[in-house]
Amino acid sequence: MSRLSRRRFLSLGIGAVAVLLAAAPVPGLRRPLLVVVGSELEASLRQIEPLFETRHGDIDLRWRVLGAQDMINASIDGGPERPRVLIPSNRDQLESYAGAVQARGEGPAFRGSPQPIARTLLVAVAWPERAKRLFPDGRFSWERLRAAARAGRWQAIGGPPAWGSIDLRMTDPLRSNSGQLTLALWARDQPGSEAVALLKRAIYRPARSTDILLSEFVSGGPNQGDLAFVYEAPALQRQGEAEGRWPGGYRMLFPDPTMETVLAAGVRRGEGQGREADGSRFVAFLLGAEGRAVLNRHGFRDAAGQGGSPAGDRVRRLPPPSPGALEDLLRQWQSVP
Structure with missing residues (x-):
């Protein structure tokens, strides 16, 4: 191989590596997204996290498990550390949260209507x-x-x-x-x-x-x-x-x-960890084929009531x-x- 050919080959290799590095998420620059769930979803989230991050490499999904009432309290009083997505074990709790937010004069609590994702x-x-x-x-x-x-x-x-x-x-x-x-x-x-x-x-x-x-x-x-x-x-x-x-x-x-009980996911407005748009992407993932398959494997009925035990x-x-x-x-x- 001539010296010129070697230089061209080296340049192409460096260029290819640069493209790959540009496309890959840079550690520390991925956008955090905090989701809080009830304990019944803990095992499901362990499987959903890597699947979601594979599809959305620019988002660093973080999640915590909280009891229903603790979740609502943390969302009202947590400031910038508040979660972006709430998935309590009962969608009625999202309605209670929305009422509390509106009573404080803060406007709509959620970006759109909370979406049912599963039943149990x-x-x-x-x-x-x-x-x-x-x-x-x-x-x-x-x-x-x-x-x-x-x-x-x-x-x-x-x-x-x-x-x-x-x-x-x-x-x-x-x-x-x-x-x-x-x-x-x-x-x-x-x-x-x-x-x-x-x-x-x-x-x-x-x-x-x-x-x-x-x-x-x-x-x-x-x-x-x-x-x-x-x-x-x-x-x-x-x-x-x-x-x-x-x-x-x-x-x-x-x-x-x-x-x-119907589990619904609500994307909070206002201060919180994660962009509202990223929260909506996560909810869409849960409603998609991959998210539904994980929930079904963990015993949940889908939003229409299909799944679970026949009994x-x-x-x-x-x-x-x-x-x-x-x-x-x-x-x-x-x-x-």
Whole structure:
């Protein structure tokens, strides 16, 4: 090869490298985008993050997990550190946030309307022997569960004395949506505050989030509760883990009626980490084929209700409690020592 040819070859190589470097994201120059989600989406976001960043190499996706109420509080009071995209476990919380923002005279809270991205149901998971004793016919019954809670101990309903007290698990309704749905269903058609007091006495250590609750339930087995109220999607995700730790794993039971929660993504206006346009790109990704596929693999039903466990298709679904009804239930919960 002549000296001139070598120079041309070297120049072409340098030029090609320069083009590649110009096209690749430069560390430190990628635009941050902060998204906050409920704990039920944590496993999904771990897979979605690299997929989204592959499609949008100029965006550095960052995400945090917060309980529903903590998420709203952080979005109102966080200043420039506030998240750009909110995905709580219940879209009603986005409406509450929008109302709070407008009450402060700050104008529209979101860039466009929040978009539903997935649905999931409130379900119960129980250890097989406990489930068989509670529900001999194999079907969940609110009436039988309330009766067991009133009895207080397994021996009182025919169980072995060694099982001790009947311990139910749920998340803290003052912080978490799944706990609020559990409280509303438990107290449905029950007069006064007695039903709320009965539930609170039967609950063993309310958890901060659904993911923490399921993690404790699976790792500790029957020592960490007999039956827990969680979402269908994470319950499906952790079935294999439960089977690996405990013979037979846990049984997933579908209350009838239950409540369905709709997860929606809202792109906040105003100060926050990330551009509004980038937030919209992330929501569009969740609604696209790749985003929907990840959510479906993790047990979520799509925005139209398709997916999840077939057993959940047969139960009645009630809407979540109204803000006024929920406020009254939470007040009763707090009043119980």
